[in-house]
Amino acid sequence: MSSQWGSIGANPLVTKEDMQNAFRQLAYPLKPYYSEGRARLKLGVTGVHYGPDIAEMEGFSRVLWGFVPFLAGGGEDDMWEMLLDGIRNGTDPEHKEYWGEVGDYDQRLVEMAAFGYGLALIPDRIWGPLSEREQRNLFNWLNQMNSHPCYDCNWLFFNVLVNLGFRKAGLPYDADQLEQNLRRMDDFYLTDGWYSDGIGGHSDYYVPFAIHFYGLLYAELMGEEDPERASVFRERAGKFAAEFIQWFAADGSALPYGRSLTYRFAQSAFWGALAFAGVEAVPYGVIKGVVLRNLRWWFQQDILNADGVLNIGYTYPNLVMAENYNSPGSPYWSLKYFLPLALPDQHPFWQAEELPLPELEALAVQQPAHLVICRRAESDHVVAFNSGHKGTNEHTHTSAKYEKFAYSTAFGFSVPRSEWGISQGAFDSMLALSEAGDNLYRVRRQNEETRIEDNLLYSRWKPWPNVEVQTWVVAGLPWHIRIHRVQTERTLDAAEGGFAVALEHGLQEIIPAEGAGMTAVSSHGASGILGLAGYSEAGLIRPHTNTNVLRPRTAIPTLQAKLAPGTHWLISAVYGEPGNSGEGGKAMAAEPAGDPLQLLGVELTGDEIRVATHTGQSITIPLDQ
Numbered sequence: 001m002s003s004q005w006g007s008i009g010a011n012p013l014v015t016k017e018d019m020q021n022a023f024r025q026l027a028y029p030l031k032p033y034y035s036e037g038r039a040r041l042k043l044g045v046t047g048v049h050y051g052p053d054i055a056e057m058e059g060f061s062r063v064l065w066g067f068v069p070f071l072a073g074g075g076e077d078d079m080w081e082m083l084l085d086g087i088r089n090g091t092d093p094e095h096k097e098y099w100g101e102v103g104d105y106d107q108r109l110v111e112m113a114a115f116g117y118g119l120a121l122i123p124d125r126i127w128g129p130l131s132e133r134e135q136r137n138l139f140n141w142l143n144q145m146n147s148h149p150c151y152d153c154n155w156l157f158f159n160v161l162v163n164l165g166f167r168k169a170g171l172p173y174d175a176d177q178l179e180q181n182l183r184r185m186d187d188f189y190l191t192d193g194w195y196s197d198g199i200g201g202h203s204d205y206y207v208p209f210a211i212h213f214y215g216l217l218y219a220e221l222m223g224e225e226d227p228e229r230a231s232v233f234r235e236r237a238g239k240f241a242a243e244f245i246q247w248f249a250a251d252g253s254a255l256p257y258g259r260s261l262t263y264r265f266a267q268s269a270f271w272g273a274l275a276f277a278g279v280e281a282v283p284y285g286v287i288k289g290v291v292l293r294n295l296r297w298w299f300q301q302d303i304l305n306a307d308g309v310l311n312i313g314y315t316y317p318n319l320v321m322a323e324n325y326n327s328p329g330s331p332y333w334s335l336k337y338f339l340p341l342a343l344p345d346q347h348p349f350w351q352a353e354e355l356p357l358p359e360l361e362a363l364a365v366q367q368p369a370h371l372v373i374c375r376r377a378e379s380d381h382v383v384a385f386n387s388g389h390k391g392t393n394e395h396t397h398t399s400a401k402y403e404k405f406a407y408s409t410a411f412g413f414s415v416p417r418s419e420w421g422i423s424q425g426a427f428d429s430m431l432a433l434s435e436a437g438d439n440l441y442r443v444r445r446q447n448e449e450t451r452i453e454d455n456l457l458y459s460r461w462k463p464w465p466n467v468e469v470q471t472w473v474v475a476g477l478p479w480h481i482r483i484h485r486v487q488t489e490r491t492l493d494a495a496e497g498g499f500a501v502a503l504e505h506g507l508q509e510i511i512p513a514e515g516a517g518m519t520a521v522s523s524h525g526a527s528g529i530l531g532l533a534g535y536s537e538a539g540l541i542r543p544h545t546n547t548n549v550l551r552p553r554t555a556i557p558t559l560q561a562k563l564a565p566g567t568h569w570l571i572s573a574v575y576g577e578p579g580n581s582g583e584g585g586k587a588m589a590a591e592p593a594g595d596p597l598q599l600l601g602v603e604l605t606g607d608e609i610r611v612a613t614h615t616g617q618s619i620t621i622p623l624d625q
Helices: 016-033 051-072 079-090 107-121 132-147 156-168 175-187 207-221 227-247 261-276 284-298 330-342 398-402 421-425 596-600
Strands: 363-366 371-376 381-386 406-408 431-435 449-453 456-464 467-474 479-488 492-497 508-510 517-522 525-533 537-541 554-563 566-578 602-604 608-612 618-622
Touching (some): 016 079, 051 079, 051 107, 107 132, 107 156, 132 156, 156 175, 156 207, 175 207, 207 227, 207 261, 227 261, 227 381, 261 330, 284 330, 381 566, 467 608, 479 492, 479 596, 492 566, 517 537, 517 554, 525 554, 554 566, 566 596
Antiparallel strands (some): 363 371, 431 492, 456 467, 467 479, 479 566, 517 525, 525 566, 537 554, 602 608, 608 618
């Protein structure tokens, strides 16, 4: 997409001016889509559970996440006058574009946070230009926040931001609710810098781009008034930085994992907030590098439509992977990325030389997040191995987003089109089970038990009340091992998928000389799976289109077996190695090399499996029947 600021993909993203231009390149295409009164932004007609009126208000508010820091850091643009008119009309009960009276757990409570952000950072630009009546309207509309409950998760911070904005702008605020919600956030804290998104919730991108992001805003803005809490937020964020940096690859990409992935480059907003709050947990040059490389990577993806508007999806437009709360304007939460624009030109973040990722461990155990992160520097591949969770948030495609055995920066993950058959199910990095001949598949959704011991992950899960699966995953790269003990009172069909590789012209299919196995090689990399026990056949499944978050057409090497009632052991070795497309579209990684059992320190005997973990301890799994 080209504009007066040039092609968005050609923006070098080196200087503050480049980042200001990047914001303009994203904001300017929105101008034709504002309503007559400028209070609504209609970017499409796809549905969302809270309806089109609120969706159009959401589109308006989310642009503020970029405009507020842009103005706070000295940026100027005439488009701001358009947004001020929208604020005037949207908060005026007598105007036809009034944003309305809110209810309990209302989506507009989410969107009010951006206004609190503005009142805290730029009160002279968002409050000062309004007349007395307009100020009263804005305050009254926002103050509805203090009369309605929010969900007991990251949503509580929306109330904090509105009341923080009131306080910083010198307006009446609800001190009790502010304190109550801040205290409740402490209940979500786990350890090592990690939060869960509510009690028993997941630890996904809502930790960095929501809870830590807001906590760091609070720490910087309330450092003098509330120094103890500000110090706690900074300390926790510093610990988290050492963990979260493992989610990023050297090329700027980050792990596709969890929900709300259509917020895209918000995944690196935490790093900008870290700089904003003056937390140099890693050198500013490293922070700067993570921030800039991530946006460069995103600007090379198909995330904009022909008019330059962000689409719903991940690396391409894709409603299949979206949540029920993704409206056409929802992707603009990604503008939280631009918080560094609020920093002055002489800030160390802008003055620092951009640095690459530091040398990171090849394997990092992240117990609070239920993950083991493996990194293969030779191919710039990052994979998060997942022990699974005891609960589920019941959002769209929860199993696919939180319960797969592995999540990869190179291969992404797939969501099902339906549970009918393994092609529609797109069961990469999963064991899928169906009653024999039924063709309706079940996968791990939540677990009875989970644990991590070094690079060995364990879970126990029940797809039916009378079927229990115990799963062990030996994490590693480019190979990992999966072991399943299936106790069933039903006759089952089983399918075990490897990574999803790009389906393209010239895709190579490699079948091993012995045993059940399959490897697929494309220009994007090689994905293979080898049956070590229990599997009778292998094939290359071509899932339905638009199921993978990275590529619209994929193929999944898959093992299959038929299981009679009783106890069965299913053991496989899974391979994944990214490829660089070169001459003739050849992949850097051709076919799997080396003995996976030997490489991972796994020994199969007649009656047990012995695993030598990466720290040197030995763990034995008895092969009882």
